[in-house]
Amino acid sequence: MTTHHAAIIHPDRSLTYCGTVDEEHLDTVRALAALPDTPRFTREHPARPGSLFVLREDGDLDWYEPVDAAPFTVHAPDGHTPAEDTEPGPASATLPRGASGTTWISGAIGIGDGSIGGAMDTPDNPPRVVLHTTESPAGGRYLESIGSYLVQVASEPQLIYCPVTDRVGQFGPLSQSGRALKNDGARRTNREGKVCIQIEVLGYASKPWTTGWDPASKPGWQKILAAARSWGVPKAFPAGPPARYPGPDKPRSRSVWQGSGGYFGHCDVPGNDHGDPGQIDTGKVLGGGGPPPPPGGGDAFPGAGNFGPGASNAYVTRLGNMLCARGGRRFYSVGPGPNWGDADRNATRAFQQAQGWFGSDADGLPGPTTWELLVTGRGNDIPGGGSTPSVSVAHLKAAASQDIPAPDGHTTYPSEVRVLEDALAAEGLLNRAYVDGSFGTRTRDAYAAWQRSSAGGGYSGSDADGIPGLTSLQRLAARHAFTATA
Known part of the structure; x- marks a missing residue:
């Protein structure tokens, strides 16, 4: 009977060793995880037979490893030399806007050591985002436990997102490749394009996570959209909406994948066989939802009458979310909402002053230019408190x-x-x-x-x-x- 080491990986990435257990113990663990409504579920290591993980709602990850298993490193070689990589970790912070895009999302929960893939193979190709689902529950602290699992099996994306709690986790800089896609023959899909920002969303492909979800009230998701915009990712699904899951597999066009920028599902990537993220609402994913957009499109300036004292509408909420994504979170004690208030005016004024404007040009009321900079992700972010705290x-x-x-x-x-x-x-x-x-x-x-x-x-x-x-x-x-x- 196989004996296993038992350990717990905590949300802060520390590890507690619990001794050894026998195969009967693992059978019990699997049986308990299979019970209806249990807050735990199991995952096998995809490359190490006998290695079992138990993902928990409290953020801990239980890990069982055969005692006679060969030692292994979390990050297996992926075909790049260290010289190709930018310096890993949060010290790289954010590159100047315009020269490149956001590399680290402000306020994101750090997962792992900040090192994932490496430089892109085809940086002259268009930028893209790829959406996955974790095939797990959302809410609680599953973000940490699933994040730990992805690190252990060397399948990290750049980002992980919980649509229930609106929490964002980040494994590594957006400028580097992720590890969540299979290659398409000799072509490395993880390294396709100027950037290939991969996002694991907590949820199931068979139950689209956008159902009942409103992006206008999710500042975490707005930060992700702003980061994608900073790299020039088009607000479009060039391969069409992801297909219903389970259901017939979509064609995975190499020409569309290699030649088009925008948002893709895992189901669209050539060389891969997964059907996630399911039939999500692409309009919501791109930041839509709420009332119908004004004439000229959802990003058009809605008019000065929608802002200022007495205003109450979805545009005020969207303004606040965009300002939070650009460094204005400190102005909001409880988060943006539809009712115009001092927080909205102060955050807008701070953003305007960050562009070098003054006087009536920085009056705290958004005009067409302020709105355009926010929706396109251009211009300067709000510094951290007039001056950084x-x-x-x-x-x-x-x-x-x-x-x-x-x-x-x-x-x-x-x-x-x-x-x-x-x-x-x-x-x-x-x-x-x-x-x-x-x-x-x-x-x-x-x-x-x-x-x-x-x-x-x-x-x-x-x-x-x-x-x-x-x-x-x-x-x-x-x-x-x-x-x-x-």
């Missing part, structure tokens, strides 16, 4: 030493602590209910998880005590648009 290590240490022993709610340097907590919440390490400016035990534990993570430095022992140091704080700042100082 600054967070001091000394202030955070003082906050921890004073807030932790004090009664709940005690604050020391609350504005800087809140910047830190907001970043930890965006990483999925801290519940947003505790983003309150008080450096309590939950903030300390969340920061310790960041220190232990590969993105935070991979520290252990007393070096991962939850009290910020300059190096780990600088790593977090690089991902979340603030400045770390001593």
Whole structure:
């Protein structure tokens, strides 16, 4: 009877070894996962017989590996040399707009070590997005557990998205290739085009994830659309809408795939045999939904009368979502909505000032030029707070030493602590209910998880005590648009 190592991979990418179990234990695990409505389900490793994963709603990933299995590396060689690759990880941040596109999406949850594929084979071909489905439940923290699974089997896309929670995870820079497609003979489909941004969406191809889903109320998805626009990905499905699943397979045209830019389903890619993402609503995917678009198309400026005091409509919501995707999230305490308010005006003014405008040109009311820059993804993003927020290590240490022993709610340097907590919440390490400016035990534990993570430095022992140091704080700042100082 085969004996297996048992381990748990946690959402912060740390691993807990649990000892060994026998085959009977695995049979029980599979049987429990097969029960109706269970929050767990199993996946076999596609290339290592006997290696079993259990994906969990709480974000943990259970991993069973035969004790006599040969050692393996997570990233198998994929035919490129290190010289081809840009420097991996969040330090590459965002390239100048116009010279290239967004490489890291602000606020996305980092998954893995930031290294995926490499340079594109055909960078002169049009840019594209490829949509997959994970064939799993959505919601909870499946994003983390499924993300961990994709890393372990070396099948990472660039992005993973949950349509229930609107959370975005990112495995590596959008400028590099993903690993979620099969080659088409000798042609590497992962490296087709200027970019080939692959998105794993939590859900099932047989139950389209766009049903009951409104992109206008999903700032996470709007960020993805803005990033795609920054690379010049056309708002079109050149191979037509993805087909219903299960159902007849669509033709996978090489000429369309290689020669056209836009959005494709996994079902459209030559050399591949999957039928996902199913019959999704392509209009919603491209940012539509809500009331009918105005004359001239959904991206046309809807008119000044739709904005300003007293306005209440879907265009105000869309404006807010686009501003959030361009750096304006801090102006909204609860997120964009249809009712015009001070947050909308302040965020619009900040975007206008970022273009170098002043006076009546930066009055906080969108005009045709402001709207065009937002819908096309052009122009300058809003800098992080008039100037980028600054967070001091000394202030955070003082906050921890004073807030932790004090009664709940005690604050020391609350504005800087809140910047830190907001970043930890965006990483999925801290519940947003505790983003309150008080450096309590939950903030300390969340920061310790960041220190232990590969993105935070991979520290252990007393070096991962939850009290910020300059190096780990600088790593977090690089991902979340603030400045770390001593």
